[in-house]
Amino acid sequence: MVGGRLAITRVGFAGPSVRSDVLVTVEDAPALNVQVESTVYAMYGDEIRAQALAILNAIGNPPLQVLLEDSGALPFMIQARLEAALVKHLGGDLPALAGPQREPKRDRLRRSRLYIPGNQPKFMPNAGIYGADCLILDLEDSVPISEKHAARSMVRHALATLDFGVSEVMVRINSGDLGDQDLAAIAACSPEVIVVPKVESPDDLRAVAARLDELESPANIVAILETSLGVQRAYEIATATPRLIAISPGVEDYLADLRATDREATVWAHGAILNACRAARISPLASVTAEIHEPERIEGYAYKMACYGFDGVGCLHPGQIAPVHRGFAPTEEVLEEARDVVIEFERAIGSGQGAIRVHGRMVDEPVYQRALQTLQRGSTR
Amino acid sequence: MPSEANGRILSPYQGVGGFKPSGRHAGPPIKRGADFPGNGDKRTLNLKEALVRAGLKDGMTVSTHHHFRNGDFLAEQLFSAAHELGIKNLTWFPSAVFPCHEPLIRFIEAGTIHHIEGSLNGPLGAYASQGKMPGLGVLRSHGSRYRALQDGDLRVDIAVIAAPSCDPFGNMTGATGPSACGVLGFAVADAQYADHVIAVTDNLVPFPCAPWQISGNLVDQVVVAERIGDPTQIVSGTTQITRSPERLRIAELATQFVKAAGVLRDGWSFQAGAGGTSLAFTVFVADEMRRGGIRAGFVRGGSTAVVVKMLEDGLTPVILDGQTFDLDGVSSVRENPGHVMTSPFNSYNYHGKGNIATMLDVAILGATEVDLNFNANVVSHSDGQLLHGIGGWQDALFSKCTILAVPTFRNRVPIIRDQLTTMCGPGELVDVVVTERGIAINPRRQDLMDAVQGSDLPIRSLEELKAGAEALCGGPGRTVSPNGEPVAVVTWVDGTALDTLYKTS
Structure with missing residues (x-):
C-alpha cells in the first residue's frame, strides 16, 4: 500500500x-x-x-x-x-457515460434470455446476432467478487456502444449494497430491464425502483426468487412496483435453501411463482436449462415450461436459442388462426372498421396484438 | 512481382483461364525392370543407405507427403540422414508442412535444407516471413503442385513416401497398419514423376499389399523404419463439432443459404472439410438432408466421422476422399467400397481433362481477408505474416457455388478490406461470403440473388458488412505496406505468379 x-x-x-x-x-x-x-x-x-x-x-x-x-x-x-x-x-467515480436511449417495453416476447458474463468482453460484440429475445449482461453470479468493479465498467460501455439487434437488453445486478453501486454505474447507459436477484420482500424491489427513480431511468424490473422466503411471498413481491414485468425462479439457490437434492422439489415454487405472476398480470419466466449441446432436450425443456405456463426460459449458450424458440412455437392450428386474425383485422382497419369477427370471435386491437405475438413465436429463428 | 523464383522464370497472372500452356509433360527418366530384383524384394537396410543408393547430392530436390499431418516423423528422419551424410542445399518439396515440422528449422540453419517449396504454415511460415529462409517460398495449391511436376517447373530427384503398409515390392496403402492415415492421394504425383522413389514403412507386409493405393511398379527402394508417424497426431481431434457460437452461426447461415438457393437438392455435391465452420456445415446439411429425404450425388472429402456417417446412412453413395481426417475415415477407407481415394490429379489438376472441383455444387472455404470485389486471401494475415498454406483452396474456388465462410472480424481485425495483403483467389470465382452478421452474394451471381429473394436470410452487401466491422473495431487499422525483400510468391493454379509476400519484422 x-x-x-x-x-x-x-x-x-x-x-x-x-x-x-x-x-x-x-x-x-x-x-x-x-x-x-x-x-x-x-x-x-x-x-x-x-x-x-x-x-x-x-x-x-x-x-x-x-x-x-x-x-x-x-x-x-x-x-x-x-x-x-x-x-x-x-479513487473517485467512473466518468459520465451515456449511450443510445432504449425505450423499455412491458409487453414483448421473452422466450429466451441469454446470459452474458459481465467481465468477459469477448462474448459481448456478437451477443446481439443470435436473435435471443432478451440478453442479460450479468454482474452477479458469473462475476467473482474481486471483479465486480471491472465488470460494471465493461457492462456500461457495452450498453453504450453495442447494437444488440432484436434483443431486449437486461442487466442482472447484485443484491444489497453492491447492487446499489451497480445501478449507479449502469443506469445512465439505458438498460431496458434490471434483473434483481435474491428478492425476499416487496421492499427489496421498492428500493431498486426508488433508486431507478432517482437515477431517472425508465427501466423495468425482473425479480428472481431463489429462497424459500421469497417464494412464500411471491404475490406480495409480484405487486410491489409497477416497474416489475416478470418473476423467475432461481433454481439452484432455492434447492440449496430447501436443503433439497432433487430438482423435482422446485415444483411448488414453480406453481407459486406462476400463480402469483398471473394473478398480478405479470410474466412468469422459467429458469435456465442445464442442457447445452443437446438440441432435442433443450427444446423438450422449453416445451415443458411453455406447457406449465411460463413465457420463457434462460439460456447459457447461443446454441440454445433456436431450440428454445421451437419449444415455445405455437401449433400450426393456432398459427393459422393468428394469420387469419392479422389479415382480416388489417383489412378491416384499411377500410375504416374498428372491430370485426374472425372464426366467430370478436377481434379488436388487443386480440390483434396477441395474434401478432403468436406469429412472432411461430418464427423460430 | 518477381519474374523469377529460385532460378526459374515466372509468367505473370493472366486472369482466370487466360494462360494457355502448350508442349508436352515432363516425365521421369526411363528405367527397366531388369535392373530390379526379380524376386520383387527392393528392401534397403535403412533410409540413409537408401538415400546413398538413390544418389543424393548437394542441391537436389526431395519430396514428402503430408497425410501424417501433425504426426509426421519421416521428414525429420529424412533430413537427419541427409545431414549426417553432409549433404547441403536441398530443396524440400512437401505437399504441406505442419507445426510438428518446426524442429526442421535447424536443418535450414545448418544448410542441409536450402529452402522449402510448398505450403508454408505455422512456425515454418513465420520463419519464412521473417526472411530467414534462403531462397523464395513458392506457394502452390494442391492441384498446382501436381501441375508443377507435369510442367517440369521443378523435378523431384528423390521422393520419400511414408507408407503405413507396404510390401517388399513397394505396393503401399494408407488404410492399414499401426500408422494408418487413410488415403495416400498426395503422394501419387511424387510416385509418378520423381526420378527415384523410396517407400518407408513401419508395417512391412508380405507381397502383395492388396488392395494397394500406390503401385510398387513405381517404387525404386523399400525401407523398413521403426516408426514413421504418431497415429494420435495423424488424425487429430477434428471431428469434434466447434462450440464457437460465431462459427456455428456462420455454418447455420451457410446451410440455410444452400437450402434457400435450391442448391441443396437430390443429387447435389459438396466439398466437406475438417475446419470448425466447414465441419459444422457438414453436420447441418446432413441433418437437412435427413429431414428432407435428400441424397447427394457425391461428397468430396476431407473425410471425417460426419461424412462417413452420411455414406453409411445412404445420404451419399460415395466419398471421393482426398485426405482422411480421423479414425472413422481411416476404417471407412479400409472397409467401405464407396469410400474412394482420389489424388489432386482427379480433384483439382489444371492439366487433367476436367476435374472434380468444377463439378462440385458447393465448396465451403475459409479466408483471412476478402476485398470488396470478392477477391480473397488465404495465406497471410493483415499484418503481413505468412501463416497458412493454400491447400486445395484455389482449386476448390472452381466449384459451381463457392462460399467463403468468415467472421466479419477476427481479434479486432476486420476481414473485409479495401486492399488485400496477399491476393490468392480472384473474386470472379467467389460466389458468396457468409459471415455471422449476414450473407453477401457476388453481383455476378444474379441467379443466386433471385433464388434467395423472399427468404428471411440476412442478405447484405460486402460494404455494409465491412462498415459494421469497422465500427466495432475502430476503423480498418493501419495497412501494412510491403517494404523489404520478397519471401514467397503465391502462384495461381496454372503456375503463373499472382502475388508476393514480403519480409515482416
Whole structure:
C-alpha cells in the first residue's frame, strides 16, 4: 500500500489463451508513461496508444506508469478496462457515460434470455446476432467478487456502444449494497430491464425502483426468487412496483435453501411463482436449462415450461436459442388462426372498421396484438 | 512481382483461364525392370543407405507427403540422414508442412535444407516471413503442385513416401497398419514423376499389399523404419463439432443459404472439410438432408466421422476422399467400397481433362481477408505474416457455388478490406461470403440473388458488412505496406505468379 492505496492496480486479462481483452496495469511513477503491447500492434498500436493518452489527458495526465497488454480488445473494451483501472487506483467515480436511449417495453416476447458474463468482453460484440429475445449482461453470479468493479465498467460501455439487434437488453445486478453501486454505474447507459436477484420482500424491489427513480431511468424490473422466503411471498413481491414485468425462479439457490437434492422439489415454487405472476398480470419466466449441446432436450425443456405456463426460459449458450424458440412455437392450428386474425383485422382497419369477427370471435386491437405475438413465436429463428 | 523464383522464370497472372500452356509433360527418366530384383524384394537396410543408393547430392530436390499431418516423423528422419551424410542445399518439396515440422528449422540453419517449396504454415511460415529462409517460398495449391511436376517447373530427384503398409515390392496403402492415415492421394504425383522413389514403412507386409493405393511398379527402394508417424497426431481431434457460437452461426447461415438457393437438392455435391465452420456445415446439411429425404450425388472429402456417417446412412453413395481426417475415415477407407481415394490429379489438376472441383455444387472455404470485389486471401494475415498454406483452396474456388465462410472480424481485425495483403483467389470465382452478421452474394451471381429473394436470410452487401466491422473495431487499422525483400510468391493454379509476400519484422 502506498498512501492508503494499492501500489499496483491490475484490471483485465492477458495471456496466450485470452482473446478480446486487455490487461491494464497502473502504478505510481514520477511522470506519466504509457506502454502498449498488443497482438494487433502492427495494425492498431498507434490507435491504442492514442486512445489511452486521451483518457489520461481527460484526468490531467496523472504521474503513473500505465501498461496495456492487449489481446485484440475492441475500443470500448480498452476504454472500460483503463477507466476501471484508473478509478480503482486513484479513487473517485467512473466518468459520465451515456449511450443510445432504449425505450423499455412491458409487453414483448421473452422466450429466451441469454446470459452474458459481465467481465468477459469477448462474448459481448456478437451477443446481439443470435436473435435471443432478451440478453442479460450479468454482474452477479458469473462475476467473482474481486471483479465486480471491472465488470460494471465493461457492462456500461457495452450498453453504450453495442447494437444488440432484436434483443431486449437486461442487466442482472447484485443484491444489497453492491447492487446499489451497480445501478449507479449502469443506469445512465439505458438498460431496458434490471434483473434483481435474491428478492425476499416487496421492499427489496421498492428500493431498486426508488433508486431507478432517482437515477431517472425508465427501466423495468425482473425479480428472481431463489429462497424459500421469497417464494412464500411471491404475490406480495409480484405487486410491489409497477416497474416489475416478470418473476423467475432461481433454481439452484432455492434447492440449496430447501436443503433439497432433487430438482423435482422446485415444483411448488414453480406453481407459486406462476400463480402469483398471473394473478398480478405479470410474466412468469422459467429458469435456465442445464442442457447445452443437446438440441432435442433443450427444446423438450422449453416445451415443458411453455406447457406449465411460463413465457420463457434462460439460456447459457447461443446454441440454445433456436431450440428454445421451437419449444415455445405455437401449433400450426393456432398459427393459422393468428394469420387469419392479422389479415382480416388489417383489412378491416384499411377500410375504416374498428372491430370485426374472425372464426366467430370478436377481434379488436388487443386480440390483434396477441395474434401478432403468436406469429412472432411461430418464427423460430 | 518477381519474374523469377529460385532460378526459374515466372509468367505473370493472366486472369482466370487466360494462360494457355502448350508442349508436352515432363516425365521421369526411363528405367527397366531388369535392373530390379526379380524376386520383387527392393528392401534397403535403412533410409540413409537408401538415400546413398538413390544418389543424393548437394542441391537436389526431395519430396514428402503430408497425410501424417501433425504426426509426421519421416521428414525429420529424412533430413537427419541427409545431414549426417553432409549433404547441403536441398530443396524440400512437401505437399504441406505442419507445426510438428518446426524442429526442421535447424536443418535450414545448418544448410542441409536450402529452402522449402510448398505450403508454408505455422512456425515454418513465420520463419519464412521473417526472411530467414534462403531462397523464395513458392506457394502452390494442391492441384498446382501436381501441375508443377507435369510442367517440369521443378523435378523431384528423390521422393520419400511414408507408407503405413507396404510390401517388399513397394505396393503401399494408407488404410492399414499401426500408422494408418487413410488415403495416400498426395503422394501419387511424387510416385509418378520423381526420378527415384523410396517407400518407408513401419508395417512391412508380405507381397502383395492388396488392395494397394500406390503401385510398387513405381517404387525404386523399400525401407523398413521403426516408426514413421504418431497415429494420435495423424488424425487429430477434428471431428469434434466447434462450440464457437460465431462459427456455428456462420455454418447455420451457410446451410440455410444452400437450402434457400435450391442448391441443396437430390443429387447435389459438396466439398466437406475438417475446419470448425466447414465441419459444422457438414453436420447441418446432413441433418437437412435427413429431414428432407435428400441424397447427394457425391461428397468430396476431407473425410471425417460426419461424412462417413452420411455414406453409411445412404445420404451419399460415395466419398471421393482426398485426405482422411480421423479414425472413422481411416476404417471407412479400409472397409467401405464407396469410400474412394482420389489424388489432386482427379480433384483439382489444371492439366487433367476436367476435374472434380468444377463439378462440385458447393465448396465451403475459409479466408483471412476478402476485398470488396470478392477477391480473397488465404495465406497471410493483415499484418503481413505468412501463416497458412493454400491447400486445395484455389482449386476448390472452381466449384459451381463457392462460399467463403468468415467472421466479419477476427481479434479486432476486420476481414473485409479495401486492399488485400496477399491476393490468392480472384473474386470472379467467389460466389458468396457468409459471415455471422449476414450473407453477401457476388453481383455476378444474379441467379443466386433471385433464388434467395423472399427468404428471411440476412442478405447484405460486402460494404455494409465491412462498415459494421469497422465500427466495432475502430476503423480498418493501419495497412501494412510491403517494404523489404520478397519471401514467397503465391502462384495461381496454372503456375503463373499472382502475388508476393514480403519480409515482416
